[in-house]
Amino acid sequence: RGPLDAQSLVGSWAGAIGHLQVNPANVVAHGTDGDGDGLVDLHNSLADALATSARFLRGLGYQPGMDWGMEVAVPAGFDYLLASRTQLRPVSFFAGRGIARVAGRQFGDPNLLVFLYVPAGQSGPKFLMTQNYLVLKGYNFSDSYAMSVAHMTDRLKGGGGFADDWPRDTAFPNLSQRKAIQEALIRLGLYQGAVDGRLGPITQEAYARFQASRGEVADGFITRAAYEGLAAATQ
Incomplete structure (x- = not known):
């Protein structure tokens, strides 16, 4: 459906291709000819790339007219x-x-x-x-x-920056410390997920419950201080 041969089809380390980095399976499922030339070329046609990503997002359930x-x-x-x-x-x-x-x-x-x-x-x-x-x-x-x-x-669309500033000087835990955080939360009975160092929503919510148990603001924001606090609580 496109003009690229195997030698020209270069993508990212994860296999995504084109202007907006779509994986091949989704190109097959959602590839769209946005510029009307009869081809789906995500490398050389921005119109094709945008139309393909838009169709992909609609397939995922994106609702037009609703803000993010x-x-x-x-x-x-x-x-x-x-x-x-x-x-x-x-x-x-x-x-x-x-x-x-x-x-x-x-x-x-x-x-x-x-x-x-x-x-x-x-x-x-x-x-x-x-x-x-x-x-x-x-x-x-x-x-x-x-x-x-x-x-x-x-x-x-003409909007401005965020009203509140992002923290700039926060110290975050390294990989071994992130795994230690998850292990500590498991020992405290607050977390049942994998010990992989990925501090996603499940780990963050578990840490928020730990904060609440100590009378702290339970915002779930995991910093190096969180690692130190959990280490002290599980010694």
């Missing part, structure tokens, strides 16, 4: 254990607990299902995310990737 999410302000004393991406709740649920949009913006549909996302702890930007954000993670599972794409769409 919005930056919000969270009041002091908020229960961050409610920040779970496994349970989407209506905007009204969070608004009723004091969460508001930044810069004086108003919420739209109070019944829109969202989850609270706190990627950098209580001191960093916070967001109410829609199902469309999870769809972006279906395209690339990295939160950094999905967040970057989501924010770029706002900037392309």
